Amino acid sequence: MNPADPTSSSVITRLQSLTQRQMQVCELVVEGLTNKDIAERLGITVHTVKVHRAEVMRQMQVDSVAELVRAVLTPRQTKDTSSLIDVARPLRIIVVEDQELLRQLMTRSLNQYGHHATGVVNGHELAAEWARSPADVLVLDVELGTQETGLDLAARFRAEHGCGVIIVSARGRVDDRVAGLDKGADAYFVKPISFKELNAAVVNLGRRLRQG
Numbered sequence: 001m002n003p004a005d006p007t008s009s010s011v012i013t014r015l016q017s018l019t020q021r022q023m024q025v026c027e028l029v030v031e032g033l034t035n036k037d038i039a040e041r042l043g044i045t046v047h048t049v050k051v052h053r054a055e056v057m058r059q060m061q062v063d064s065v066a067e068l069v070r071a072v073l074t075p076r077q078t079k080d081t082s083s084l085i086d087v088a089r090p091l092r093i094i095v096v097e098d099q100e101l102l103r104q105l106m107t108r109s110l111n112q113y114g115h116h117a118t119g120v121v122n123g124h125e126l127a128a129e130w131a132r133s134p135a136d137v138l139v140l141d142v143e144l145g146t147q148e149t150g151l152d153l154a155a156r157f158r159a160e161h162g163c164g165v166i167i168v169s170a171r172g173r174v175d176d177r178v179a180g181l182d183k184g185a186d187a188y189f190v191k192p193i194s195f196k197e198l199n200a201a202v203v204n205l206g207r208r209l210r211q212g
Contacts, residue, residue: 011071014060015105016192020170025052026060027101030069072101091206093117094135096126096153097168098144102191106139106168109195115202123148130157136209137164137202142171142180151183158184164205168193 018026021042028038035053039046062068093115097103103119110117120126122144129135138157140150154165167180172190180188187201 011060015072015101016194017059018056018192020191022052022056022059023099023101025049026056026068026072027099029053029056029065030072030101072105090114090116091137091202092133092135093137093139093202094126094129095119095139096122096144096150097139097141098122099141106195106198110139110199110202113199113202115199122146123153126153126157130161134161135163136206137166139166139168139198139202140185142167142169142176151180154180154183154185164202164209166198166201166205168198 035046035049038049095106098121107117107119120129142150158165165185166187167185168189170191177188186205
């Protein structure tokens with residue numbers, strides 16, 4: 001098996017092919033947790049962790065944890081510059097996602113497309129980051145592991161600041177998408193997402209905000 005090429009956009013494609021549980025295992029493996037630690041963190045058996053871990057390694061086309069870390073976390077340069085932001089200044093984006101690996105991937109991808117993206121974990125961190133520097137667009141997960149959900153944040157920040165809101169969630173039912181739009185989201189994406197499509201939505205939303 002050949003190590004995944006960290007300069008290739010196919011790495012992101014491979015990550016997007018993982019299930020939600022596989023992504024969780026991948027994230028914790030990259031963080032350096034043992035199989036036992038991962039099992040305790042996720043509430044599953046060590047055997048189940050080993051099965052998911054093996055499948056992650058297979059899909060990511062790596063033979064070792066070191067190769068997995070290098071493939072996932074090494075910055076990649078996109079060759080697709082056709083939809084780089086073309087407004088006067090880069091869009092300021094805050095990504096609110098409690099899953100560290102996905103948060104890193106989204107912020108890195110948006111930055112590579114020419115935006116100024118920062119990632120935070122929850123509403124508390126969002127408030128602190130906003131106070132430091134307000135954003136044009138929020139990219140919000142729905143389930144943040146806190147009492148205040150992404151839907152709550154969408155409604156509050158849209159009402160108070162008028163920023164653009166894009167929701168990225170594992171919840172894909174029609175009722176979930178409608179609830180997100182009712183809370184003020186400009187777009188709703190279901191995980192796993194295409195970062196190219198997310199960028200296109202961000203660019204279009206930025207144009208509308210700056211023209212309006």
